[in-house]
Amino acid sequence: MTTRAEFLSRIRTEVGKTSGLFPAGTAQRPSDPRAVTETIKRELAERWPHALERFQLEFERVAGVFHRAASLVAVPQVVAGIARERAVRRLVAWHARELGGDLLDSLAARGLEPFAMPPGDLDSAAERAELRRRVADAELGLTGVDLAIAETGTLVLRSGAGRPRSTSLLPACHIAVFDRTALIESLGQAGVFLELWNRGAHEDGVGAVTSFITGPSRTADIELTLTRGVHGPKEVHAIFVDQVIRG
């Protein structure tokens, strides 16, 4: 078996044989990504209505469904509306801490069967398997959003404690709730957040995966016919909440 040392030394030898095709440098990384993200957020504190307009446009272009609610309290009503139209009830949601509020009672009162994810890992494989069955059976998945990128209509979700990956993946309908603090304008800006998130020691509760989600799952693999919902959700809804969720 090839070892790390052998492998690297072979690369080093070849790299040493050439100075390359032309002088080249990599992209300029922000030296202090935190400062840059703060600047981005500060600027967007004023510009956000414009970014939201663009987000809605792009999100709808990729077949996302956009909703707006005055505050987090009004979200269950929107969710219940989506559920009613599709005649479904079973919903799994991120833990209240990750969503920014406990919506379970309110959802249940509107006829849904909501189930919240535990705040962290479970004790046994059996419990995990039981939970997975429940998520796989659910028709709706309710999550928060870490970033909403206006340029592409993309939702960025980080996995972690209380915010499992499957909530936005297994149910056929994904509903994401966000406010203006998550809005950014471009993929370039998203890169600064990724630099920030992936620098230094791991934060507690932060998971291994960051997902960029741009509309519902799609394929055109059979005769180039566009079909939605091949593996991931068939529908993605974004509910914009006017009143900042963690205000």
Add this chain to the structure above:
Amino acid sequence: MSDTDLSVPFRQRAGSALGDKHLQEALTIATTKFIGLRREAFGEFPEGERLRDMAREIKEATLQHLDRYVDQLIDSVERLGGHVHYATTPEEARRVVLDIAARTGARLAVKSKSMASEEIHLNEALEAAGVIPIETDLGEYIIQLAHERPSHIIAPAIHKTKGQVADLFAKELGRQVAADPEELTRIARVELRQKFLDADLGITGANFAVADSGTVVLVTNEGNGRMVTSLPRVHVAVMGVEKVVPSMTDLMVFLQILAKSATGQKLSVYTTLVRGPRRAGELEGPDEFHLVLLDNGRIRQIAGPLREALYCLRCGACLNVCPVYRQIGGHAYGYTYPGPIGILLTAMLEGPGSVKDLAHASSLCGACADACPVRIDIPRMLVELRREVDEARIASWTERLAYRLMETILASPTLYRWSKPLARLLQRPFARDGRIRSVPLAFGEWTRTRDLPAVARQTFQERWPELQNPTATPGSSTATGEPCDRSRLAPESGHPRPKPDSRHPLQ
């Protein structure tokens, strides 16, 4: 139909593709659609050209210090609790994956689309070891059921009709299935959903791997990449060593042009950034994460003639615009990677001997280089490959003899002068209207698909003394400053020369 039979010569493979009416139609529709989508996407993205230059530069800068970035990637992945493996050959890569499967007692493996795993023929090896591999990209699933290989890098099953797909599904499921893409997709969702939930092992490639954070990046539209990296208890990513990029900032440059080049989307539906196994507090995600770094001929090209091919993002844009690919499709090429870039990658992985015919399966029109998001100069390297093939004496003896003769004659003015009357004599039985439509013996290869211009009654060189004396040819002058005399370029067009421009001041 099964895998392309490489014992059949390339010309014959291409010939049967050309005779396949359905394939011809499917290829035209698909490639034309992709070309249009790509053009639209870049049309409304003015920064696109600048980003393409940047992306090209990042690829080159990364290669110039690849040792450092790979070293950093390994450290980062290990710090996250992942394991890194090194594979010089496809056998070694397969061995690594099989060992992981055996040690973890895996019986069922789900795969998201990965050209690297195609390249190492992983599925056959898994099957032989008693692990069932399931391709989960819909296109890949279809061709797995058909026991074929992908015919396009990003649209593996474009050569199949919905009727053929329905037949395949019916055979697999043992019941009637409607030939409707929507319905077929729904069936695949149900079938494959259960596989995702049951699988022990998730196998992926990597579109990129970010060195400084140990992030493996997967780009999919269907969501299978997310399933495969979230549900099974072990995740193995197999990637070519050139896929490393230095930072997240670099990554974003590529993400801005990759999907636009491939499918014309601003961004593919899912871009999944995976950093090692699941973390404390996470409910889901694999307990083990393995990264297999694959050489398979790549490393020696860092300083080799195919270096630039290491920039490739596998977007498929060069396939769609290639006049050869558009006619013969992916299977006729015979190897994992089809199209113009595929010829270079095949030479890289299998050696130049494998492309002695393929190196010529290009008109060198340059459309591939124009479409490439990182502007890989594919035609230049194809010419380089042709030279290599010639030097390695793999080309047919007739071809080599013909070129050797030409070389000798063109290098000697005396021989050149005497070659013309001789050629005129020899061509007499074959030349019609200034063209030679076929030549005898083994040299007939040349004229099988094209005409050869006949040697003119009087060549330019023979006319030169007469041209030097303007009075000898009434109304003509060598001093007109005409930038290009057509008779020099096309000897068969010969006399009479076009009338000189009367507006020219020197007339």
